[in-house]
Amino acid sequence: MISKLFPRTFDARLTRFLTIPQSFSLTNSGSLSIYRSMSNGVKPFSYPKPSPKIAGQAKDVWSIVNEAAAEAQNSLPFPILNLGQGFFSYNPPDFAIKAAQAALDDVSCNQYSPTRGRISLRKALAAAYEPTYGRKIDWDTEVVVTSGANEGMFSAFTGFLSEGDEVIVFEPFFDQYISNIELPGGKVVYVPLVPPSNDDTRTVSSTEWTVDFDDLESKISPRTKMIVINSPHNPVGKVFSREELERIGKLAVDNNIIVLSDEVYDRLYYSEFTRIATLSPELQKLTLTVGSAGKTFSATGWRVGWLIGDAELIKYVAAAHTRICFCVNSPLQEGTAVALQEAIKPENTFFEDHVESYKRKLKNFNRIWDELGLTYTDPDGGYFVLVNFSKLQIPEDYDFPEEILARGTRDFKMTYWLIREIGLVTIPPTEFYLPEHAHLAEKYLRFAVCKTDDYLEQAVERLRLLKPYIKSD
Numbered sequence: 001m002i003s004k005l006f007p008r009t010f011d012a013r014l015t016r017f018l019t020i021p022q023s024f025s026l027t028n029s030g031s032l033s034i035y036r037s038m039s040n041g042v043k044p045f046s047y048p049k050p051s052p053k054i055a056g057q058a059k060d061v062w063s064i065v066n067e068a069a070a071e072a073q074n075s076l077p078f079p080i081l082n083l084g085q086g087f088f089s090y091n092p093p094d095f096a097i098k099a100a101q102a103a104l105d106d107v108s109c110n111q112y113s114p115t116r117g118r119i120s121l122r123k124a125l126a127a128a129y130e131p132t133y134g135r136k137i138d139w140d141t142e143v144v145v146t147s148g149a150n151e152g153m154f155s156a157f158t159g160f161l162s163e164g165d166e167v168i169v170f171e172p173f174f175d176q177y178i179s180n181i182e183l184p185g186g187k188v189v190y191v192p193l194v195p196p197s198n199d200d201t202r203t204v205s206s207t208e209w210t211v212d213f214d215d216l217e218s219k220i221s222p223r224t225k226m227i228v229i230n231s232p233h234n235p236v237g238k239v240f241s242r243e244e245l246e247r248i249g250k251l252a253v254d255n256n257i258i259v260l261s262d263e264v265y266d267r268l269y270y271s272e273f274t275r276i277a278t279l280s281p282e283l284q285k286l287t288l289t290v291g292s293a294g295k296t297f298s299a300t301g302w303r304v305g306w307l308i309g310d311a312e313l314i315k316y317v318a319a320a321h322t323r324i325c326f327c328v329n330s331p332l333q334e335g336t337a338v339a340l341q342e343a344i345k346p347e348n349t350f351f352e353d354h355v356e357s358y359k360r361k362l363k364n365f366n367r368i369w370d371e372l373g374l375t376y377t378d379p380d381g382g383y384f385v386l387v388n389f390s391k392l393q394i395p396e397d398y399d400f401p402e403e404i405l406a407r408g409t410r411d412f413k414m415t416y417w418l419i420r421e422i423g424l425v426t427i428p429p430t431e432f433y434l435p436e437h438a439h440l441a442e443k444y445l446r447f448a449v450c451k452t453d454d455y456l457e458q459a460v461e462r463l464r465l466l467k468p469y470i471k472s473d
């Protein structure tokens with residue numbers, strides 16, 4: 001189009017001296033508007049540049065996988081089963097739903113809440129944590145309610161990091177940590193969890209994923225400001241042992257490092273669970289403990305989370321949180337407060353029942369791996385199972401979209417193939433690794449079992465379809 005509008009020589013001049021915005025194609029009517037703008041002496045339009053911190057980010061795994069699933073659903077004769085993202089296929093308990101519904105009838109619950117959180121919720125959190133926190137918690141100064149654990153952690157990083165400050169993160173990591181650290185100017189320093197040996201041939205315990213303490217110590221520098229721990233761990237299901245936490249804690253205390261302890265799965269553990277904040281008075285001062293109503297009450301869409309810690313630390317988390325979102329939605333804070341008050345009553349067995357139901361879900365679901373001859377990491381907490389799919393054979397010449405090929409790892413290909421061929425969604429765990437370490441995880445797939453028993457049974461049926469594709473020993 002542009003060559004029709006301008007003589008050839010002018011065309012060349014135009015392209016040499018003008019920065020033509022990418023959004024204008026030389027063959028669409030945009031070229032006409034450039035011409036008009038120029039003749040009016042008005043600068044051509046181009047969209048303002050986004051921050052490189054945002055624009056430079058690859059598309060997230062959740063979007064890639066959920067979009068592939070939605071597209072596949074159009075051609076599949078059966079409904080897609082989604083064991084990918086960690087959302088529940090069932091509702092929160094009745095007492096939580098009723099509490100949230102009642103909150104909407106309360107005038108104050110439809111207005112702003114105090115920026116640190118509703119008093120009812122902060123008091124309920126203090127009461128719920130005290131029995132396992134080993135001390136009294138001052139609900140006024142030591143608790144801040146956030147928009148999910150995620151915004152809470154972002155507020156913690158924003159509250160403490162200056163440009164170039166370093167944060168140690170264990171790999172594999174929950175992917176949100178990385179941008180949450182980098183956006184406020186922090187630098188992520190990775191310490192790989194050491195995977196179990198020969199897990200191709202045997203199912204392993206999540207405790208066999210270990211910390212290399214020499215490596216951890218060597219990564220501490222004068223710029224190290226924080227260390228992130230996630231226990232129970234996503235995606236490995238590891239619950240850090242007391243001994244491991246003591247060693248990490250000693251390094252934190254010796255070097256005056258803040259411990260951000262992501263304990264969002266703290267109501268779902270199947271072996272002994274220790275909170276690092278409880279290990280010593282020094283660690284109590286240096287630890288920020290993270291929780292989530294989404295995980296606690298199967299209500300990930302409520303977006304209610306919290307941080308608990310020493311008043312001197314919470315003060316700065318709260319200050320950042322005030323500037324980021326001011327306060328969390330009031331009705332669901334109140335719903336969470338009433339639900340917590342209810343759940344911790346001695347006669348209420350919700351948390352114990354929840355643990356028992358997850359032990360059962362995991363046992364029933366994981367029998368498919370034995371049937372298929374695949375191995376997996378048996379989790380000690382949380383609701384994810386990391387399965388070793390190195391024996392799965394998929395056609396190399398399968399028609400993978402560019403987006404999947406671009407990732408260059410086998411787990412993305414297997415994920416796509418499973419969606420298209422058996423209508424089952426999982427998560428490729430290399431997303432939780434640095435690109436240079438992705439080879440360590442490309443044989444695994446992560447399955448979320450936070451679904452009804454019936455849903456999981458259907459998933460088992462689907463997975464049986466894989467039998468012909470599993471290489472025999």
Ligand SMILES: Cc1ncc(COP(=O)(O)O)c(C=O)c1O
Nearest residue numbers: 148149150174234264292294305
């Ligand atoms: C380890 C971990 N931390 C934090 C979160 C985020 O929790 P929330 O939904 O409360 O923001 C998740 C969610 O999957 C998670 O797995």
